Every structure is written in C-alpha cells, then in structure tokens.
Amino acid sequence: xxxxxxxxxxxxxxxxxxxxxxxxxGFVSHAFHGYxxxxxxxxxxxTSRMKVKLPGIDGNMSVNLPFLLMAVVNLSxxxxxxxxxxxxxxxxxxxxxxxxxxxxxIFNLSMMVFATSLASLVFHAEWLWRTEFSSIALRPxxxxxxxFFGQTAPVAGIVAVSARRAAGSVWWSLAHLSxxxxxxxxxxxxxxxxxxxxxxWASTLAVFPIMYGIHRSYRIYFGHFAETLRPxxxxxxxxxxx
Numbered sequence: 451x452x453x454x455x456x457x458x459x460x461x462x463x464x465x466x467x468x469x470x471x472x473x474x475x476g477f478v479s480h481a482f483h484g485y486x487x488x489x490x491x492x493x494x495x496x497t498s499r500m501k502v503k504l505p506g507i508d509g510n511m512s513v514n515l516p517f518l519l520m521a522v523v524n525l526s527x528x529x530x531x532x533x534x535x536x537x538x539x540x541x542x543x544x545x546x547x548x549x550x551x552x553x554x555x556i557f558n559l560s561m562m563v564f565a566t567s568l569a570s571l572v573f574h575a576e577w578l579w580r581t582e583f584s585s586i587a588l589r590p591x592x593x594x595x596x597x598f599f600g601q602t603a604p605v606a607g608i609v610a611v612s613a614r615r616a617a618g619s620v621w622w623s624l625a626h627l628s629x630x631x632x633x634x635x636x637x638x639x640x641x642x643x644x645x646x647x648x649x650x651w652a653s654t655l656a657v658f659p660i661m662y663g664i665h666r667s668y669r670i671y672f673g674h675f676a677e678t679l680r681p682x683x684x685x686x687x688x689x690x691x692x
Contacts, residue, residue: 457612461557464604468560471567475527479574487529493517494533498541514541515597515635518566522593523639527570534566535559557608565600569593594636602628 494517514537521530542555573593606621 454612457553457608460608460611461553461560464557464560464564464608468564468567471571472527472531472563475567475570475574476531479527479570481526481529483525483529487521487525487533490517490521490525491533491536494521494537495540498537513631515631516638518562519569519590519594519597519635519639522566522569522573522597523590527567527574530566530570531563534562538562557604561601561604564604565597568600569596572596590636590639594632594639598625598629598632 494514497514497517500513518530518534518537521533525533538559539555542558544550570593573589602621602624606617606624609615609620609624610617
C-alpha cells in the first residue's frame, strides 16, 4: 500500500465512514449475549488465521466470514463490531519476522467495521421483519449482501488508488473470486441458525471443522488458479520489457 496522498485520503474517508456507521449501529443495538458472543469471538479469531492468497490481487481472504455473519444476525451491533475488530486484528497481524504495517491494519479495521456496522443496521431494521426475508433461513441474505459490497468496494477502491488501476475491473476481479465464498457462508449461517434454535449456542462450535475443510479446498483451488495465471503474467512482463 503506497504512502501517496490519495491513498491516505481514501483511508481517512474509510475511517470516517466506519466511525459514523459504527456509532449509528451501536446506538441501535448494544445488548450483551454472554457465552454466545464469547464462542463466536473465539471461533472468528481462530479462523481469521486460515487465510488464502487471492490470485491476481495483492490481498488475502480468511474463512472467518460465517462467524462474522453469525455475530451480525445473533448478537448486538456492539458485539459484532468488537468481534470483527478482534478477528481482523488477528488476521492482519504479521507472521514472525514480517514487518508490521500500521496503514494496512488501520484500513482493514476501518473497512471491516464499516461493513459490519452497515450489515447490522440492515439486519436490525424493523422493516426487515415485515418482509419475505423475516424467516430464519432467509434473514441472513441481506446482511450477507451488505457485507459483500461493504468489504469488496473499499478494497477495490484502495487497490485502484494505490496501484492506479481501474476500480471497476479491480472490484469485478475481487467479486468474481470471493462471491462463491459469500454464498457458502450464508448457507452455513442459515444452517446454524436453524440448528441453534433447537440445540442452543453450542452448536456453533460444529462449524469450525466445516470452515477448516473450506479453507483447505480454497487453498487448493486458488493454488491451481494462480498456476494458470502465471503464463499470462509472464507474457505481459515480457511484452512490457520489449
């Protein structure tokens, strides 16, 4: 992430948007749910380190999304924001001997708080209870869509600004790679919603091995995808050198 004025301005705007959205969401919903919130926090933090490198884009994706979505649809906005911040900090924390990038951390925290706050505001909107999305199975759909656009749009924007690329094409590449994961996540969350209503909050623990399996599958898939992109990248580099 380059230290240009445009990049810093974009990060500043993201911080302001996150502060405004987080304040509104926290005002609407700020209850505490005890053991459930602690269980979701632990699972979100644990799975945040299960990351896969996105081919063709300078970024990665972790498999903590279902737990962030569970926080949005089961907990208050304040709890969801705290869980999002904790899991994002764990995800972005550098590996051993790697340099800590404060700018990268601040942007990711702000972007995730912004997306989570919007998703929580959508979910806790009273009008949602009076629509076809009010069933347990369908209610995670709108928050998931909000998270999808709330996360991918800012990431595409910062990549476009810092790398001087077209925002639309960056977003399309990012959306194309990540959209199936959001579909899987809303399915997992809907399943847990239905089961937990019968078996209680402890049923969320059963999702961990499922997400580990998804993580392994994505690593294999993206690994093969990156191999198919490599010849095209080398061709472009050779053309640029010529």
